[in-house]
Amino acid sequence: MEGKTVPNIVVGRLPLYLRTLQLMNQEGRRVTSSQELGERLGISAAQIRKDLSQFGEFGKQGTGYNIDFLTDQLRHILHVNKVWDVALVGIGDVGHALARYQGFSNRGIRIVLLFDNNPQIIGTIVGEYIIHDISTMVVQIRDAGIKIAMLSVPVDQAQSVTNQLIEAGVKSILNYAPINISVPSGVRVQYIDPVLHLQRMTYYLE
């Protein structure tokens, strides 16, 4: 699966480079440099050059990077030159915001299936999609061949829903429930918990 030996931390910076290049492109820009990228991101130009050099030669000394070209290359490297279908489980406030979030388009992510266990909202529409009964989740995800899920269920349901997602063949989970979940090797989890980020900053406040 992971033929390349690029460190995780380097992989983690690539989406940031891609996002910045896509914004530059929207600004009508054609060329950039590791210096400029570095200033926008608070990362050293040397680090950016080193990160990118792990994947090839994308710029010429003195002329910088062609934004279109480097964008395409990064989309290819990150496998978002295609669009990934994603299942969203748990349509409370957070799930609702995710289902309607405009920031996925053009970035390789498309939510296609919503699930919840609340009879009062099953069958209703959020964004462009109907909310399905979570009891149909394993079959629907498996049939659709979906490999990515976003999890915004309550803490006490996070692990059991995770187990079902894995049973359904999901390999990547973005977990919004503020609890660590256990997954077998070969399945990846990323976490979003605003409190973790806030507490990283309160440490530095008086």
Added chain:
Amino acid sequence: MEGKTVPNIVVGRLPLYLRTLQLMNQEGRRVTSSQELGERLGISAAQIRKDLSQFGEFGKQGTGYNIDFLTDQLRHILHVNKVWDVALVGIGDVGHALARYQGFSNRGIRIVLLFDNNPQIIGTIVGEYIIHDISTMVVQIRDAGIKIAMLSVPVDQAQSVTNQLIEAGVKSILNYAPINISVPSGVRVQYIDPVLHLQRMTYYLE
């Protein structure tokens, strides 16, 4: 401001330890170990012991950690033994979910002021709070002495609102807008962009 020389990456793990201890406490647990914490978090026991040892001696060899005691110590270290008042700017779908999010309570964070620039929602109530006109933001944040803000405005407004937050005295910003923002030294920014997390995982998918 930063008298201690604890690496950022260590500080970043402390909220994760705290969250796990608080969950254990809710489970009625009294004592844990670096081994158990490590298993729950996918971090080595040695790393956890090393991280905690930067701040003192919190456990005894063989008897582990008292959960209440270590929780209190971490809340003290992270400065969340008090409750921080937070301003939330941009009450679209994401802001709406944040304003109603139950996960802040008991973790040192309390949203107290909401702002938006949309006349149609200014004056309406979300969660327990009224949405204020963003034109009053600088004065209100300064008067309230608020040091932390969450930013969920559109990309093209993120930098200008940031500049106003800094003018108002904010020192920590959690930015949900998918763009990097510039801040002066002494101000910290953390970012939440689900696509960055998802693209870190698509890299590893076929």
